[in-house]
Structure formats: structure tokens, C-alpha cells
Amino acid sequence: MEKEDKKFFMAKAITLAKENVQSVHGGPFGAVVVKDGEIVGVGRNRVTVDNDPTAHAEIIAIRDAAQKLGTFDLSGCQIYSSCEPCPMCLGAIYWARFDKLYYAATKDDAAKADFDDSFIYKEFALPKEERSILSVQMMRESAVKVFDEWIKTENKIPY
């Protein structure tokens, strides 16, 4: 039974991806968030239709679930994605504190369809100075002062 549920949730994620291809509303990716056997968030890629480079299926499903559940902490939830998450979405999955990630196609399958996931994973593994987007550090001292202030703040909401 549990195994059938997993197939149902993944089929839903894949259907969202498929609908996106048919409607030309963004890339071929879908995701659902599940808690206690119920779907609590859905997302399909909306990068091109919304002019939003962050609008991947997983990001949208996470935001949807967090709104519905009224919390930024999705512990106890699972995410089903039609494709192995890119680094942005994998990072989001950590911040959201999911219990488990299910995925269908791989990042190499995505690369074959001309999506950069594999390339970005490779960039992450390089030392900063060898990456294609140059990064420069500056004014560290001023920024660390803000962290010091945060550490001393008593009524903050940590996360």
C-alpha cells in the first residue's frame, strides 16, 4: 500500500511536468510535497512564463506547502520531483528540512534535454577561482557586525 502511494505521488509530479510541456508554460518539471499521506503542495516549472529564474517546480511546491501549513519548517514532509533536483532546489530541500526526497529522471537526463543542472553541480565542486561566475569578497567586517548584532538580539525568530 505504502509503495502504491509513492507511485501515485510521483505519477502526479510527472503529470505536472507533462502538462507543462503541453501548455508551453515552462520547463518539463513537476513536484509535489506530501505530509501524512496527503499532498500539501504542488509546483510546476514557471521560469519562462513568470520571468523568474528561481521558479523551478520544487521551489514552487515548497513555497506552496509552507504557505498551506503556515510554517517555514517542512519537517515530516517528503518531496517528489519528476527530476533530480538542481543545486538550487536541493539547497531549498535542506532549508525546508524534508525527511526524504524522491526523484525520477536524473540530472544527466535533464542535461540531455538541454538543462544546465549537471553543469551547475560541476561548478559547485570547483574552487571559487575556477568557477565561470567570478566571486569577489569585500567589506567582510561590516557584514560580520550585523551577525554580531543578530546573535545579541533576544526577540529574534531563529531558523
Added chain:
Amino acid sequence: MEKEDKKFFMAKAITLAKENVQSVHGGPFGAVVVKDGEIVGVGRNRVTVDNDPTAHAEIIAIRDAAQKLGTFDLSGCQIYSSCEPCPMCLGAIYWARFDKLYYAATKDDAAKADFDDSFIYKEFALPKEERSILSVQMMRESAVKVFDEWIKTENKIPY
């Protein structure tokens, strides 16, 4: 002159972070997006105030700039962040195709203020089976069919 501009933009990102600590509206992080010497997007962390685990300063600044410029492609832009981006935000910076990233505090500074950036970077470097969030592959064949359909679609908007 150019050097002064960079300091101005980073000071703005750090000010956004500082204001966030004072207003208790989210974590101590700010970011700005710059194009042709003008600020075209701003963001401050809103995770706790919006119940959105993806609402990091950089993500919000990217979405803001993309809306203002009417494109998902931020080539020709630079991003200034008060802190070294976490993996989610670094992924977003790649998808947005920034020319250059400027940052102030490091991920280890963030860790000292109890933010998980360093931990998540370490998880990325581990083989999947050793990561703290378990990932399981299933139904790859069905998902790859959607990619095949995407590849054949003629009126798609690639990105």
C-alpha cells in the same frame, strides 16, 4: 569611481541585512542586483515573516530584478550579497546567469550566527547515500518520456 560604486552597492546590501535584524523581519541577510551601474533589484531575508524557507535575500533580489527587467536572464547584471550565498542561492545565481558575484561575510561567519550554509555545502560534497536527507530514485522511465516530448516540442521557450 568604479571601486566606490561597488562599496556603495555592498553597503546597501549590508544595510538591508541590518534593518532586518532591527525589524525582526527575518535573518540578517540583504542583497542587491545591479545592471549598468543602477540597482534593479533588492532583497532581504523573509523566511520567518513570510513562512517561506526559500525567501533568502538573494532569491528575493533575483525575483525582483527579473520582474523589473521583464526577463528570466540576468546576464549583464551583478549581485551583491551581505553574505556568501548558500547552495540554494548560488544555484539561483547560476540559473540567473549573473556576470559576477560580490559577497561580504563568509559561510563560516554565517555558521557562527547559527545558519546552516556550511553544513549544506558539506552535504552537497557527500555521495547521495551518505547525506542526511535520504534520496530515492523511482519511475525514471516515465519522467524521461516527458523530456523526450519536450525535446520534440517546437514552440517551446528554452532557457
